[in-house]
Amino acid sequence: MSNRHTFSAFDEDLEQIRLSVLSMGGHVEEAILRAARALETRDADLAGDVVQGDKIIDAAEEEINAQVVRLLALRQPQADDLRAVVAVMKMAGELERLGDYAKNMAKRVPVLAAGVVIDGAAGALKRQARLVSQMLKDMLDAFSRLDVDLAHDVIARDAEVDDMTNALFREFITHMMEDPRNITPCLHYVFIAKNIERMGDLVTHGAEHVIFVAEGARPGERAKGLSTSTITAQQVQQQ
16 A cells, blocks of 8 residues: 555656646747747847747756656655656756757847848748757657657657758858858858757657657667768859
8 A cells, every 4th residue: 555655656746747848848849939930030029038938948947857856855766767757857958958049049030130131041940940849849749648659750850850951051151152241140040050950959869768768778870861060162062
C-alpha cells in the first residue's frame, strides 16, 4: 500500500512537470512564429513584444527546474523514472535556448526595418521558421504521448532545415556580391538563418529525449542536410 502510494505520488508530480514543459513549449512555439512575422512585416512593436515575452519562457524554465529538484528530493526516483526526470529537465533547458534564438531574431527587426529591403529574404526566413515551429509542435506532441514514430519523423525533418539554411546562405552571399549596400542586412539575415538552423537542432535533441525515455537508448546517427561551412564565393558565382 505504501509503495503504491509512493509511485502514485511520483507519477502525479512528474505529470505536473510534463504539463509545465508542454506549456513552456507552447510559449516558445508562439515566440518563433511571432518573431518570424515581425521580421516579414518589419513590425518593430511586435518584435519588442517577443523580446519582452522571453521573460515568461525564462521564468517557466526556472519553475520547472525547481519542480524537478523537489521531485528528486522527495521521491528519489531510480532507473526508468530517473531517466524521465533528467530528460524533462534537459528539454526545459533546450526550450529556453529556443526562446533565446526567437528573441535574437526579434532584436534584429528594428535594424532591418530601417535598412535596405532584400526582396524575398524575410519571407524565406519565415518559411524556415515555420518548418522549425511545426517540428517543435510535433516534438511536443510526441513528448506528451511518448510517440517514438513521430519523434523519428521530427528528427528526419531536420535535414530539410539544413538544406534551407544552405540555400539561404548562397542567396545572401549573392546579394552581398551584387551590391555593397546589401551587406549589412544580409549579414543579419545570415545570422538569423543560422539561428533557425540551430533551433532545428534543439528540437531534434528534444525528439531524441522522447526516444530515450520511451526506449532507454538514444537513436543512431541522424541524416544531416547540406552544410554551410564549405560555401565559397566562387561556388556562388558558378551557380
